[in-house]
Amino acid sequence: MALYLSNKIVGEDETKxxxxxxxxDPxxxxxxxxxxxxxxxxxxxxxxxxxxEAKKGLGILGMIKNSKSILKMIK
Known part of the structure; x- marks a missing residue:
């Protein structure tokens, strides 16, 4: 389920x-x-x-960056 949601939020390449x-790997x-x-x-x-470098994008900034995608999923 988490990979499915990730795919919806950030896309296939990022999810992979x-x-x-x-x-x-199941x-x-x-x-x-x-x-x-x-x-x-x-x-x-x-x-x-x-x-x-990737760790800098985590947390609240990452949530803000992806907020539009998260809101689309909730609707």
Whole structure:
């Protein structure tokens, strides 16, 4: 469910990168939960998410950035 919601909020590539970052690899909607099978562009997005730079976008600023998408899902 979390990956489904993430896909609605930030899109497929970002969601695949999240899946890879947490190494979530059961039967899911995307096949990118393992570095050995993930696409190169997804690996790069995931690595960015794991960096210190990515942490700056978390928290209240991340919520503000995605507020329009979150509100669309609630309606």
């Amino acid at each position: 990168a999240i899946q890879l970052t947490i190494e979530y 039967q899911t909607i995307f096949n990118s939960g393992n570095y050995s099978i993930a696409e190169e562009k997804i690996i790069k997005i995931a690595e960015k998410k794991l960096s210190k």
